[in-house]
Amino acid sequence: MEKFTVLDGLVAPLDRPNVDTDAIIPKQFLKSIKRSGFGPNLFDEWRYLDHGEPGMDNSKRPLNPNFVLNQPKYRGAQILLARENFGCGSSREHAPWALTDFGFRAIVAPSYADIFFNNSFKNGLLPVIMPAAVVDRLFLEAEATPGFRLTIDLPRQVVVIPGGQEFRFEVDAFRKHNMVEGLDEIGLTLKQSDAIRAFEDRHRAAQPWLFV
Amino acid sequence: MQPQTLYDKLWSSHVVSEDADGTALLYIDRHLVHEVTSPQAFEGLKLAGRRPWRIDSVVATADHNTPTRDWDQGIRDPISRTQVETLDANIREYGAKAYFPFLDARQGIVHVIGPEQGATLPGMTVVCGDSHTSTHGAFAALAFGIGTSEVEHVLATQTLNMKKAKSMLVRVDGSLRAGVTAKDVVLAVIGRIGTAGGTGCAIEFAGSVIRGLSMEGRMTLCNMAIEAGARAGMVAADDTTIEYVRGRNFAPKGDHWDRAVAYWRTLKSDEGATFDKTVVLNGGDIAPQVTWGTSPEMVGSVEGNVPDPARIEDPVKRASLERALHYMGLQPNTPITEIRIDKVFIGSCTNSRIEDLRAAATVVKGRQVAAGVKLAMVVPGSGLVKRQAESEGLDRVFRDAGFEWREPGCSMCLAMNDDRLEPGERCASTSNRNFEGRQGAGGRTHLVSPAMAAAAAIAGRFVDVRKIL
Numbered sequence A: 001m002e003k004f005t006v007l008d009g010l011v012a013p014l015d016r017p018n019v020d021t022d023a024i025i026p027k028q029f030l031k032s033i034k035r036s037g038f039g040p041n042l043f044d045e046w047r048y049l050d051h052g053e054p055g056m057d058n059s060k061r062p063l064n065p066n067f068v069l070n071q072p073k074y075r076g077a078q079i080l081l082a083r084e085n086f087g088c089g090s091s092r093e094h095a096p097w098a099l100t101d102f103g104f105r106a107i108v109a110p111s112y113a114d115i116f117f118n119n120s121f122k123n124g125l126l127p128v129i130m131p132a133a134v135v136d137r138l139f140l141e142a143e144a145t146p147g148f149r150l151t152i153d154l155p156r157q158v159v160v161i162p163g164g165q166e167f168r169f170e171v172d173a174f175r176k177h178n179m180v181e182g183l184d185e186i187g188l189t190l191k192q193s194d195a196i197r198a199f200e201d202r203h204r205a206a207q208p209w210l211f212v
Numbered sequence B: 001m002q003p004q005t006l007y008d009k010l011w012s013s014h015v016v017s018e019d020a021d022g023t024a025l026l027y028i029d030r031h032l033v034h035e036v037t038s039p040q041a042f043e044g045l046k047l048a049g050r051r052p053w054r055i056d057s058v059v060a061t062a063d064h065n066t067p068t069r070d071w072d073q074g075i076r077d078p079i080s081r082t083q084v085e086t087l088d089a090n091i092r093e094y095g096a097k098a099y100f101p102f103l104d105a106r107q108g109i110v111h112v113i114g115p116e117q118g119a120t121l122p123g124m125t126v127v128c129g130d131s132h133t134s135t136h137g138a139f140a141a142l143a144f145g146i147g148t149s150e151v152e153h154v155l156a157t158q159t160l161n162m163k164k165a166k167s168m169l170v171r172v173d174g175s176l177r178a179g180v181t182a183k184d185v186v187l188a189v190i191g192r193i194g195t196a197g198g199t200g201c202a203i204e205f206a207g208s209v210i211r212g213l214s215m216e217g218r219m220t221l222c223n224m225a226i227e228a229g230a231r232a233g234m235v236a237a238d239d240t241t242i243e244y245v246r247g248r249n250f251a252p253k254g255d256h257w258d259r260a261v262a263y264w265r266t267l268k269s270d271e272g273a274t275f276d277k278t279v280v281l282n283g284g285d286i287a288p289q290v291t292w293g294t295s296p297e298m299v300g301s302v303e304g305n306v307p308d309p310a311r312i313e314d315p316v317k318r319a320s321l322e323r324a325l326h327y328m329g330l331q332p333n334t335p336i337t338e339i340r341i342d343k344v345f346i347g348s349c350t351n352s353r354i355e356d357l358r359a360a361a362t363v364v365k366g367r368q369v370a371a372g373v374k375l376a377m378v379v380p381g382s383g384l385v386k387r388q389a390e391s392e393g394l395d396r397v398f399r400d401a402g403f404e405w406r407e408p409g410c411s412m413c414l415a416m417n418d419d420r421l422e423p424g425e426r427c428a429s430t431s432n433r434n435f436e437g438r439q440g441a442g443g444r445t446h447l448v449s450p451a452m453a454a455a456a457a458i459a460g461r462f463v464d465v466r467k468i469l
Ligand code: SF4
Pocket: B063, B064, B109, B110, B111, B130, B132, B348, B349, B350, B409, B410, B413, B414, B431, B432
């Protein structure tokens, strides 16, 4: 996994609550057996005016000029500003894959759905939780200020706004460590193989029917 | 010892180790696998040169992408076919406890076949790369959906790193009125607490209404716990649970059975156990539910009206309501029973089990699908459900009324195969998600129970099923 330490990035505001993973990456693109290449179909139904299918040449499709990510001023955005319960619905990890493939490295929102939140950390996409009032203010500033950027400092757990004001955010120590170091979580867990085997022996003795 | 919740018991009996910050390594007993979220996990395993830790924990099937008719022609969409063949190849290479591939008589939706085969047992931890894994919590199991990285993690290590969730009790007291089902109960719960109401929580459903539900009903309930934002849903084990499991393919046998049953009887919250949150509903107050918006929390009684955004104060909420009504093509204050439908879908891991098909058939029997309905389809949850229904003559009841009787799979629940809504089409659906585009780009979904979907098919619009039973 790519390391995540300090990110200074352009912010794109997506002003809708309950954005679900079907909207982030529609199901027809889930037929792929790869992990990459989902970026052009991120928010497909909102971004394009026609119906997208895998294998289409996306550069030839008509764009929806009203959709925020199609506006030239947000080109190259690395931080997505979002509303509450972002990433609800399906567990598809294709959602963070599409967001990172598009170029996002972090999201700032008041809340996330659990599975999406978890999946994001596994893909080097940092979901920052900020109080709703702060998010409201960031929306106002992002919409009013061309080229609005934020700095997200994961080691220090702060979001810095232009002008220098800092907002602290909470993040799990375990997840932070893995992300800052860019660790392979499976490799880490396998260091506990002996403990897993010992647990398995106890578990088998208590509930042998689980192992037949 | 302090009284424990069911969740406490399931959690603590699977902790391998725990960090100072509370992150635990949790052991996984059952790993359900399907074609859409597993290819990248197997690939990752292979690239890292790793082997599965305990392959006999894996039960696999192909369900999301498979067609529901013309099975003799195979899977015609080449991309879907590649995905299903990739699962075939991965299982061939690594093995599994059981695999029910496309065309197998026992194939079906992963959350239908797990319990049906006895592969889901009380006391287990159950995971699957699918959010509706919460279904299996109906068996007093700790069951939750995971992403593909975690599918790979479970394959490689048989464990997951996670923190314990908060606990939430949803108690439904009293009893349900005739014509009101588990689906209505869970929609009413979501209407009450909202789609983020259970975020960060594991929900235990309890109370006299829940005790009175069949296992099928409890599965419907737990299935949609995820739509309330919860990590997991669960119901304590009792005689209903044990009788359902008895004799199933992978259920414990002989001496193991007796030991298992003795243990399973402890899988309930202790007297005096405390929950972080409690929500109480009265079963008698619940009417048949119909969603009118683009999120399962946008729901109400069939006797009610589409809400009016003009009455909402909060601007973010008002905008989201306006947007939903615009997408759904609905006017504020329209009575639900005046909403006409184009299609009917009876199926999905929420409502495609035998009891669901029986409930729908009871309404349909001797009647005809309304002339204005373009397509009414029944998609059984598994090959075994299909055969059972056919042995009871339910397929005839549906066919005689004008329904299509399809092969099992996820079908129009998520519309990855050819079964889908066209833009603007309105559907009465027994599935679990009414998000924009869920059943096809531009499609409009109303979530209902099987009996309500059947009644809508007959009337061509939503009707209160209690009035026609
Ligand atoms: S039936 Fe629908 S919700 Fe259930 S597993 Fe299939 S796609 Fe997911």
